[in-house]
Every structure is written in C-alpha cells, then in structure tokens.
Amino acid sequence: MMDRWVIARLRPGLEAGARGLVRLGIGADAVTWAGFVIGMVAAACISRQAYAAGLVLLLVSRLLDGLDGAVARLTQPTDRGAFLDITLDFLFYASIPLAFAWADPGRNALAAATLLATFVGTGSTFLAFAVLAERRGLRSTAYPTKGLYYLGGLTEATETLLVFAAMCLWPQAFPLLALAFAVLCGLTVLTRVWFGWRALSGGDARMP
Numbered sequence: 001m002m003d004r005w006v007i008a009r010l011r012p013g014l015e016a017g018a019r020g021l022v023r024l025g026i027g028a029d030a031v032t033w034a035g036f037v038i039g040m041v042a043a044a045c046i047s048r049q050a051y052a053a054g055l056v057l058l059l060v061s062r063l064l065d066g067l068d069g070a071v072a073r074l075t076q077p078t079d080r081g082a083f084l085d086i087t088l089d090f091l092f093y094a095s096i097p098l099a100f101a102w103a104d105p106g107r108n109a110l111a112a113a114t115l116l117a118t119f120v121g122t123g124s125t126f127l128a129f130a131v132l133a134e135r136r137g138l139r140s141t142a143y144p145t146k147g148l149y150y151l152g153g154l155t156e157a158t159e160t161l162l163v164f165a166a167m168c169l170w171p172q173a174f175p176l177l178a179l180a181f182a183v184l185c186g187l188t189v190l191t192r193v194w195f196g197w198r199a200l201s202g203g204d205a206r207m208p
Contacts, residue, residue, distance in 0.1 A: 018070035035064030
C-alpha cells in the first residue's frame, strides 16, 4: 500500500547510489546476492536474540534490494535478474519470522507459523497473477519499472519492513505483531484473489 509513495521519494537517492556502483563495475546481480546474504546474516542474528544487529543488517539488506533494480535500469535489465530478485526476496521475508521462532520457540513459534502461512498466500497470489499477466501481455501502470507485473495490496514491502523493524525493537511483542500482520496479509490475499478473478475474467478490477 505504501510502496509507490516510498519508492517515489527514495528514487533520487537510489539512482545516485546506483550510478556509483555502475562506475565501480558492480552489476545488479551482485547487488542482489549481497543483499540476500546480508539478510540471511540478519536472520541469524535475530535467531540468537541479537536484535539490534539484526535490525541494522536487515535495513542494509533492503537498501541493497532497492539498489539492484536501479543498477539494472542503468545497465541492462534481464529476466534472470528479475527471477533472482523476486526469489531471494521471498526467501529473505520468510527467514525473519522463522528467526524469531528459533529465538524463542515457546513464545514465538505459533505466531511465526501463522505469519508464514499468510506469506505463502501473499506470495502465491502475487506470482500466479504475474505469470498470467505476462501471458496476456498486461503491464502494471502503478509499477512500470518492475521486471514482472507487481500486484500491490494492503501489505507490501514497506509495511513488511516496518513490522520487521518493530519486531526487532520490541521482540517481546513479536506474537502480537506477527498475528496482527498475519490478519493484514490475509486481507491482502483476499483482495488479490478478487482482483485477479476480475482482471483475468475481463472485468474492470482495481486494487483498493
């Protein structure tokens, strides 16, 4: 829901950083892998209850996730890069609730499992629609620079990152935060199913 607003305001800084990386000869795929590896280290820190370090590394990881697309647009975007980006993003997002479950299984495991289940819903609806949109030649007007059809919703990357940050700042509140966000993710799944059903049936569907 907030991604478009955030992307518009971060774009100048990301493009400046991307130009610097291009001058250094660093490609988009390398930035994607670096962001993923740092994200996995963040998850490892969280699993060991090093929440402050996990938060810092998590933010660095997502900064690199924003830079890889900017680098790709300055060089040559590829299908391989788009595939790598979305795959590693989903693995990263799944790793953070799992890390909290490892950090305190008795307190966090059920809430983490519930949140991960809703992540499956948001991810599957996102990817299923992207595949069929490509088949039909549909393009997103809201996110025209994305490598595939970016289907928005109530819970997008920005909201997820904010919740992850809150979990790191207040780890004792993880169960409440995870369950509340799971409800919002569930609403995102419902709106995407409705939108996909209408759009792929030829109806006039608009995301809320």
